[in-house]
Amino acid sequence: MSGGVAIVGIGCRPFGRYLDTTARGEAVRAVREALDDAGLSWPEIDYAVGGSMGAGSADTLVSELGLTGVPFVNVLNGCATGTSSLVCAVQAIASGAAETALVVGFDSHPRGAFTIRPEAMGLGHWYGATGLAMTSQFFALKIQRYLHEHGVPQRLLAAVASKAFRNGSINPNAWRRKPLSVADVEASAMLSDPLRQYMLCSPGDGAAALVLCSSEPAQRLRADPVYVAGAAVRTRRPGSFEVLSPSLSVRRGDSPTVDAARAAMEAAGIGPSDVDVAQLQDTDAGAELIHLAETGLCEHGEQTALIDAGDTEIGGRLPINTDGGCLANGEPIGASGLRQIHENVLQLRGHAGPRQVAERPRVAFSHVYGAPGLSACTVLTR
Numbered sequence: 001m002s003g004g005v006a007i008v009g010i011g012c013r014p015f016g017r018y019l020d021t022t023a024r025g026e027a028v029r030a031v032r033e034a035l036d037d038a039g040l041s042w043p044e045i046d047y048a049v050g051g052s053m054g055a056g057s058a059d060t061l062v063s064e065l066g067l068t069g070v071p072f073v074n075v076l077n078g079c080a081t082g083t084s085s086l087v088c089a090v091q092a093i094a095s096g097a098a099e100t101a102l103v104v105g106f107d108s109h110p111r112g113a114f115t116i117r118p119e120a121m122g123l124g125h126w127y128g129a130t131g132l133a134m135t136s137q138f139f140a141l142k143i144q145r146y147l148h149e150h151g152v153p154q155r156l157l158a159a160v161a162s163k164a165f166r167n168g169s170i171n172p173n174a175w176r177r178k179p180l181s182v183a184d185v186e187a188s189a190m191l192s193d194p195l196r197q198y199m200l201c202s203p204g205d206g207a208a209a210l211v212l213c214s215s216e217p218a219q220r221l222r223a224d225p226v227y228v229a230g231a232a233v234r235t236r237r238p239g240s241f242e243v244l245s246p247s248l249s250v251r252r253g254d255s256p257t258v259d260a261a262r263a264a265m266e267a268a269g270i271g272p273s274d275v276d277v278a279q280l281q282d283t284d285a286g287a288e289l290i291h292l293a294e295t296g297l298c299e300h301g302e303q304t305a306l307i308d309a310g311d312t313e314i315g316g317r318l319p320i321n322t323d324g325g326c327l328a329n330g331e332p333i334g335a336s337g338l339r340q341i342h343e344n345v346l347q348l349r350g351h352a353g354p355r356q357v358a359e360r361p362r363v364a365f366s367h368v369y370g371a372p373g374l375s376a377c378t379v380l381t382r
Contacts, residue, residue, distance in 0.1 A: 005093045006218035006225035007380070009038025009211030012342040015329040016175035018108065018205040023055035023332065026207040027106035028064045038211040039221050040100065042066045045211070047097065049088045050104035051075035052334035055205075058104055071098075079281065079370025080233060081105055082208070082337025083378055087231045089212050099217060103210040107332035109203030121244050121372050135371070136200055136284070138243050140192035143286025147194075150301040152289060154194050158185040159307050160285040161199045161327055167314065168328025170354040173339075175204055176328040199285040204330030208338035210345075226348045229363075230267030230379040234259040242373025256375040261295040261367060268363075268379035272296035275379075276361030277347050278318065279340035281369040282325040292320070295367055295377065314355055322347065322355045333370070340366040341378060348382045 011033025013026040027050075035042060042065045050058030051074060059072040077084040082105035089101035113134055118127040131137055147154055162182045168174035180198055188197035218225040236242050239253025265271060278297060282288040293300045297318060306312055312320040323329065323343040326336060344364035346352040364380045 004215030005090045005212055005228045006215055007210050007228065007341070007345055008213055008218050008221045008225055009034040009036070009040065010209070010342045010345050011037060012173055012208040012339060013206065014173045015206035015332060015335070015339070016204055023052070023106045023108035023205045023207055024061070026205070027058070027104055027209070028061055030106070030207040030209040031061065031065060031102060031104055034102070034209040034211045040211060043068050044100055045070055045102045046100045047089065047092045048072040048102040048104070049075060049085045050102070050334070051077070051081040051085050052105065052107045053081065055106055055108040055334070058106070061104065077233070077376075078372070078374055079283070079331070079333055079336060080368045080374050080376035081334045082339075082341070083231065083366070083368050083376035084233050086210065086228070086338070086341065086378065087233055087376065090228050090231055093212060093214050100211065100213045103212065103338065104207070105334040105338040106207035107334040108205040109332060112203070114203055116371070123244065123246055127246060133244075135243055136192045136195060139284045139286060140195045142241065143284070143290065144194060146286065146290055152301060152303055156289060156303060156307055157194060157199050157285040158182045160282070160288045161185045163313060164282065164321055164325050164327035165198070167322055167355060168324025171323045171328065174324045174328045175202075175330045176324065195284050195286065201283050201326035201331045204332055206330065206332035206335040206339065208335045208342050210338060210341060224349050224382065226345045227381050228378065229270070229381045230264040231377070232260045232263035232267065233374070233376040234263065236373035240373060243370070244372035255294050256373055257291055257294040257367065257369055260375040260377040264377040264379050265296070268381065270363060270379060274363050275318065275365045276363050277322060277344065277357045278320050278365040278367070279323070279325065279343055280320055280367045282321055282327050283331060283369075285327065287369070288320065288325070291367055291369065295365070314357060319357050322352065322357065337366070337368045337376065340368065341380070344380050348380060
C-alpha cells in the first residue's frame, strides 16, 4: 500500500493540561522536532496535512513555520484524525504527488467529558436528552454486554488500567506519571458501571508530528527508516453497535475496527501473529479488551489468558500500549493517533528507553477508534 513510504522524522510534546503554553504552540514545536529528527528544513516539505478538533486549523501553523506556499490539507475525523492525516500523506507520496510530507496533530479540550451536538452527528436532540451522548455511559453499556457475552471477568478492567499507568510512569511525555495498582484502580469512584474513575481517559492537550518521504531519500536521510507497510480507515457497517449508535440491531455486524485492521494487515502482507508491539485505542479500559479481539490480535474471550499470563506487558509476548495509551496520556483528539505512531517508531528504532520491547520489534501495529463509529489502523515495519 505504501509504495515505499517511510517515516524519517518524529516529534511529540508532553501531553496533559497546558497552563503556560498552548496546543498550537506545542504543535509548532512538535513539527520542528520532527524536522530536526529527519534532518530536513521546512522549505523542503512538499505537502502537509494535519488536524485538530478544538485548538485551531492545522494549516495556520505556516504562520510560524514559514510561508512557503506548501499545499496544506486540514483533516477532522474524530479520534482517527491523526491516522487519517497520515493516510492522506502516504497516498500523496505513493502517488508521486510529493516526495516529502509533514503530518501534524494537536488539540486542547476542557475538563470533563467530551461535549457533542447530536444533531451534527445525524441524530435527534432526544439522543442527548437520554444521556447516551455521554460517551462514558455508552462505553460502559458496551463493555457490560461484551464481558457477559464472552465470559470475560470484570477484574480485567482494573488490570488493563493498572498496566496503562505503570507504562505511563516511565514515559516522559505522559500526563499521568503515577503508577497505580489494581487495588488503587478498583478503589476509585464508580462513574458508569462497571467503569471506575481510573478506567476512563481524560480529554486533554497534546501535539505530535511526523515527517514522511519516499524510499530513495529515506535511505539517504536515515540508517533506520521505518516504513508504512499498510494503513486504512473504515466506517461502520449495518448491525455494528458503535459510539453514537441510536439503536442496537437484532442482526450483528462487524465493527469498523475489524475492517480497518484487516485492510491494513492485508496491505502490509502480514497477519495478526506477525505483530510484535501494538498501540490500541483505550478510551476506557474496556475498549482495550474489545479492540484486542476486533483487531484480530486474539480471539474473543482469550483476553483473560493473555492478561493473566502477562503477555500484554512490555516484557510480554504481545506488548500493548507501551506508552500508557489514552488512559495515561489523555485524549487530545487530533494528536492521539500520531502519539501512537511516535511510540511505534521509537520501538522499531530501539529507542524507547525503559519502555523498549525486548528483541527490538520488526512489526508494529496501531489502532484508533472514534465517533461516530470510525476506525483507522496502521502497520509499520523496519
